[in-house]
Each structure stands twice: as C-alpha cells, then as structure tokens.
Amino acid sequence: xxxxVEIHEELVLGQAADENAAASLASAAEQVNAHVLHxxxxxxxxxxxxxxxxxxxxxxxPGDMTVAAARIPxxxxxxxxxxxxxxxxxxxxxxxxxxxxxKANRPLQGAVWDGADQxxxxxxxxxxxAPSQAPIDEALSHAAIPxxxxxxxxxxxxLVLVEGPTAALxxxxxxxxxxxxxxxxGATWLGGRHPxxxxxxxxxxxxxxxxxxxxxxxxxxxxxxxxxxxxxxxYGSGLGGVQAYAEDLRRQLGTDWAYVTFFTKYPTGWFAxxxxxxxxxxxxxxxxxxxxxxxxxxxxxETGHIFNAPDEYASSNCNCGGTWxxxxxxxxxxxxxxxxxxxxxxxxxxxxDMCPSTPYHLGFPICPGRLGVQFRGNVSASSxxxxxxxxxxxDCHVVWSVVPTTVRSGAAQIRWDVQLERASTGYIxxxxxxxxxxxxxxxxxxxxxxxxxx
Amino acid sequence: xxSTESTSEILVLLQxxxxxxxxxxxxxxxxxxxxxxxxVLELTPGQQLADLTNEPAVRWVGEDPPGDVVEELDxxxxxxxxxxxxxxxxxxxxxxxxxxxxxxGRHPPDGPTDETR
Numbered sequence: 001x002x003x004x005v006e007i008h009e010e011l012v013l014g015q016a017a018d019e020n021a022a023a024s025l026a027s028a029a030e031q032v033n034a035h036v037l038h039x040x041x042x043x044x045x046x047x048x049x050x051x052x053x054x055x056x057x058x059x060x061x062p063g064d065m066t067v068a069a070a071r072i073p074x075x076x077x078x079x080x081x082x083x084x085x086x087x088x089x090x091x092x093x094x095x096x097x098x099x100x101x102x103k104a105n106r107p108l109q110g111a112v113w114d115g116a117d118q119x120x121x122x123x124x125x126x127x128x129x130a131p132s133q134a135p136i137d138e139a140l141s142h143a144a145i146p147x148x149x150x151x152x153x154x155x156x157x158x159l160v161l162v163e164g165p166t167a168a169l170x171x172x173x174x175x176x177x178x179x180x181x182x183x184x185x186g187a188t189w190l191g192g193r194h195p196x197x198x199x200x201x202x203x204x205x206x207x208x209x210x211x212x213x214x215x216x217x218x219x220x221x222x223x224x225x226x227x228x229x230x231x232x233x234x235y236g237s238g239l240g241g242v243q244a245y246a247e248d249l250r251r252q253l254g255t256d257w258a259y260v261t262f263f264t265k266y267p268t269g270w271f272a273x274x275x276x277x278x279x280x281x282x283x284x285x286x287x288x289x290x291x292x293x294x295x296x297x298x299x300x301x302e303t304g305h306i307f308n309a310p311d312e313y314a315s316s317n318c319n320c321g322g323t324w325x326x327x328x329x330x331x332x333x334x335x336x337x338x339x340x341x342x343x344x345x346x347x348x349x350x351x352x353d354m355c356p357s358t359p360y361h362l363g364f365p366i367c368p369g370r371l372g373v374q375f376r377g378n379v380s381a382s383s384x385x386x387x388x389x390x391x392x393x394x395d396c397h398v399v400w401s402v403v404p405t406t407v408r409s410g411a412a413q414i415r416w417d418v419q420l421e422r423a424s425t426g427y428i429x430x431x432x433x434x435x436x437x438x439x440x441x442x443x444x445x446x447x448x449x450x451x452x453x454x
Numbered sequence: 455x456x457s458t459e460s461t462s463e464i465l466v467l468l469q470x471x472x473x474x475x476x477x478x479x480x481x482x483x484x485x486x487x488x489x490x491x492x493x494v495l496e497l498t499p500g501q502q503l504a505d506l507t508n509e510p511a512v513r514w515v516g517e518d519p520p521g522d523v524v525e526e527l528d529x530x531x532x533x534x535x536x537x538x539x540x541x542x543x544x545x546x547x548x549x550x551x552x553x554x555x556x557x558x559g560r561h562p563p564d565g566p567t568d569e570t571r
Binding site: 173174176177178179180181182183184185187188191198200201202203204205206207253269270271272273274288289290291293294297298301302305311313314315316335344348349350351 | 483484485486487488494496529530533534536537538539540541545546548549550551552553554555556559560561562563564565
C-alpha cells in the first residue's frame with residue numbers, strides 16, 4: 001500500500017520510451033484484473049491490483065517492462081525523463097514509512113471543512129487571495145523533520161563532484177579518488193568521536209558533468225553549477241532541490257540524517273562553507289592554502305556546521321554565549337573569550353582534537369549512564385593513599401565508591417573520601433583518598449556510576 | 455591502515471541480490487556503505503576475515519579487491535574503492551598541522567558572511 005489509501009499498488013517500469021507502451025501495459029493489466037492508475041510517461045506507471053496477482057502481472061508484462069523492486073537502481077533512474085522521475089519519486093514517497101506516519105497523524109483529521117472551532121477551509125475568495133508559493137529557499141524553514149539535528153546513528157551523504165566542460169573544471173581519476181578518500185577519512189574521525197556508538201555513514205556518490213562555462217562574475221556562483229547538477233540528478237533548483245535530494249537519500253538509504261556535499265573546481269564564494277543545520281556543504285578541491293591533504297579536516301569542520309556546531313576561531317568573531325546545537329549550549333571554547341584561550345578543537349583549528357563544547361553542539365550523549373571500575377590498587381596497613389582521575393565532563397553526575405577486594409571478615413577494612421577539582425570550564429578532576437583501617441595491606445577497586453548529565 | 459586511527463577496517467562485498475545478513479553485526483560495526491552490497495566493516499575484536507568469508511551472502515572480503523571483483527562493480531563502487539585504497543596509503547605531513555583556521559597567512563573555512571559564528 002502506498003500512502004494511506006487502502007488499495008494495493010505496484011510500480012511498473014519500462015525500458016524503452018515506446019509510444020505503444022501505455023497500450024501494452026493496459027492490455028497486460030487487463031489480463032490479471034489490474035488497473036493502471038497513473039502513468040508518468042512511457043516508462044513509469046502505477047497499477048492497482050490484488051496483492052496476490054502481482055506475480056501474474058509480472059508474467060503478463062511485455063519483456064521490456066517489470067514490476068519494480070523496492071529500490072530502483074541509479075542507472076535505471078537516470079534513464080527516465082523529468083516527469084517520469086517525478087512520478088517515481090512521488091510513488092516512493094507515498095510508499096515510505098514516514099509518509100504513512102504523517103498521513104496517520106494528519107492535522108485536523110476528521111474535522112468538517114466548516115467546523116467552527118477548527119481551522120477554516122479555504123473558500124474560493126481565500127484561495128484567490130492566497131499568497132503565491134513561497135520561494136524554494138524560504139520553504140526550507142518549513143521542513144517538518146530536521147535533516148541533521150544531531151550526529152548519531154546513521155548519516156546519508158550525497159557526495160556530488162560537479163565538473164564543467166573544460167579540463168580546468170574537471171577532476172582526474174586520482175583527484176576523484178582523493179575526494180572520496182578524504183571525505184571517508186573525515187567522516188570516520190568525526191563519527192568515531194561518538195562516545196556510545198560511532199556513526200555509520202552511507203554514501204551516494206555521483207560525478208556530474210554540466211555544460212556551463214565558469215563565470216566568476218555570476219550573481220550566484222553556486223547556483224551556476226549546482227542547479228544544473230541537481231537537474232541531472234532529477235531535482236529542482238535552489239536549496240529546495242538540494243533538500244529534496246537529501247530527504248530522498250534519507251528515505252532510500254534508511255538513515256537517521258542526511259546532507260549533501262558538493263566538490264567542484266568552479267569559482268565559489270569561498271573555498272569551503274556550509275549551511276548551519278544543513279542541507280549542504282560546498283568545497284573547492286584545491287581547499288585554498290590548506291591543500292587537498294586537509295580536505296578531511298575541513299570536511300569534518302564543515303560537517304560540524306551541518307550538525308549545528310559553531311566556529312570557534314577568533315576571526316569568526318565568535319563569542320562564548322549563544323545557544324548552539326542539540327542541547328542549546330553556549331560556544332564556550334570560542335578563542336575570543338574561553339578561559340585560558342580555549343583548547344584545540346576541529347571547530348577552531350586544523351587538528352583531530354575535539355573540545356568539551358563541540359560534543360554538546362553535535363548532540364552526542366554527553367553522560368550516557370554506565371558503571372565501571374576506574375582503577376585498582378592497594379593500600380598499606382593503617383595508611384592513607386590518594387589517587388586522582390581527570391577529564392570527567394563537568395556536566396556528568398558521577399558517584400564513586402571504593403570496595404576492598406582483599407577478603408577479611410570481622411571488621412570494616414577501608415574508608416574513602418572524594419574531593420573535586422574544577423580543572424577547566426568543561427572538566428572535573430576527582431581526588432580519591434582511601435584509608436586502610438586494618439593492620440594488613442588491602443587491595444581495592446574504585447568504581448564509578450555515571451548517572452546522567454545535569 | 456586507514457589514516458585516522460588504528461582500526462581493523464575491511465571491505466565487504468555481498469553477492470549480488472543478497473540482503474545484509476541479520477547477524478553481520480556480530481562480525482563488526484558498519485562504518486561506511488557505498489551501495490547496497492559494498493561496505494566498510496570494523497571487525498569486532500577476535501573476529502577473523504575467514505569468519506566473514508564463510509558467510510554465504512558474502513562475495514568477497516578483504517583489503518584490496520582483485521580484478522575480477524572490481525569488474526563487477528558499478529562506477530560509484532569503484533570510486534569508493536579507489537578512495538579506500540588511497541586512504542590506506544596514509545598521507546605526508548599536512549600543511550598547517552595544528553594551526554588555528556584563521557592563522558596568519560591562511561584563510562579559514564566558512565566565508566565572512568556565513569552564519570556559523
């Protein structure tokens with residue numbers, strides 16, 4: 001079933017743009033009591049039938065037509081016309097779980113059109129006076145489900161290398177591989193910072209050559225090459241088209257999040273930039289003075305922006321306030337104001353470090369509840385020994401306990417005391433003093449319980 | 455070894471038309487997928503390549519695919535493998551290692567008008 005309409009539908013795909021296709025399909029459908037509901041050109045149609053008749057329909061179809069599989073290969077998709085692709089995408093959207101869920105939770109489900117206490121139905125006059133359709137970029141703000149609210153689970157990345165008609169605008173095979181290697185590397189590092197379950201990355205890689213001359217004076221440097229590239233992938237212009245592509249990727253690849261990464265040699269407004277919160281980042285292959293060997297770091301930095309992390313380097317004019325990212329935390333590691341100048345971080349410098357603030361911005365679980373043994377040791381008879389353990393995130397609520405592991409019955413063996421040091425804005429050091437109350441050496445283990453974050 | 459850190463990542467190619475086996479996760483963690491049949495898996499400690507090779511759904515598993523395997527792949531999958539192999543070579547010392555993005559003489563990522571402050 002597609003959408004929430006209680007009938008069974010199947011997608012039929014043809015191979016050839018044959019003008020007799022519609023008649024052939026109708027004839028085959030008739031043989032199995034099926035009905036062609038929609039056709040979007042000679043190669044894409046939707047048929048209504050009893051689910052048990054699907055194999056019979058497949059058998060009855062002409063040799064160049066098939067009942068489509070769950071996921072249409074990219075090669076088959078690219079052969080389709082724009083309207084055929086639209087029909088295909090619409091059917092896929094209607095078949096998705098998200099669509100079914102949205103339909104199951106329709107606003108004003110069951111309300112009568114003229115219900116006095118509900119939203120009004122648009123009358124003819126209201127329709128006539130309705131504002132024109134919002135520009136596509138504006139429509140982004142109305143997207144129902146964020147594409148990149150937090151860096152967790154699985155992420156689809158549409159990696160699009162956009163080439164032009166001249167050699168200077170094209171990537172050679174080594175450069176293409178370099179882009180893939182660098183983005184793979186940067187993603188692996190960034191996703192690997194997740195403290196509980198490293199992120200899984202699902203890639204959809206395309207090399208698109210567009211027939212547009214470079215124009216450094218173009219009013220919109222990005223749209224010049226991006227829009228034709230998106231058209232080649234079957235999507236509309238503007239960031240709305242990019243968003244639609246990301247949403248399709250998320251649905252088709254079954255990921256939690258999605259965004260689109262463009263690499264190009266066309267002139268761009270800056271060598272690397274991203275939309276805060278997605279849906280796209282753009283990078284020049286040359287990567288300015290940082291060079292292609294640092295694409296991974298810049299890609300990781302820009303992906304940080306996709307997942308709502310702010311810049312931390314001084315000339316960004318950052319400040320230590322604000323509400324950023326998944327938890328709405330301030331930009332506490334901003335180089336302009338952080339205590340002691342802040343610490344090394346991917347959002348600040350060309351490094352594989354991450355400061356205490358960025359995990360909050362990316363939405364990592366900061367203090368997942370867990371139990372463990374931090375250290376084991378021994379304390380001499382009738383003496384006190386002190387240990388310290390550092391770099392515990394300051395927001396984590398941690399409870400310590402110390403237990404003897406030397407067996408000796410009859411009396412208490414140890415007591416302990418925990419003292420705290422706020423070593424930096426983001427981190428706590430725990431000092432644990434353990435006293436042996438007995439006349440014999442005692443082995444101990446210090447246990448922690450992380451209860452969550454404050 | 456991939457250059458970010460020392461992991462035991464390997465490439466896994468499934469037989470054409472095979473779905474991902476439910477128990478694949480026992481062999482390792484899925485790090486990247488390039489298509490419905492080509493993956494990078496981080497092996498679970500104690501798991502061996504042979505454990506995966508014996509899986510009926512697995513066409514090939516390893517670090518550097520042989521020619522007959524590469525010939526089966528589509529363009530995107532080949533490009534993904536090219537990137538994987540390049541990444542495994544490591545890289546020379548980076549320009550500007552450790553420098554702040556706005557270090558003297560360098561431009562930071564993100565243009566002056568961006569919203570990422």
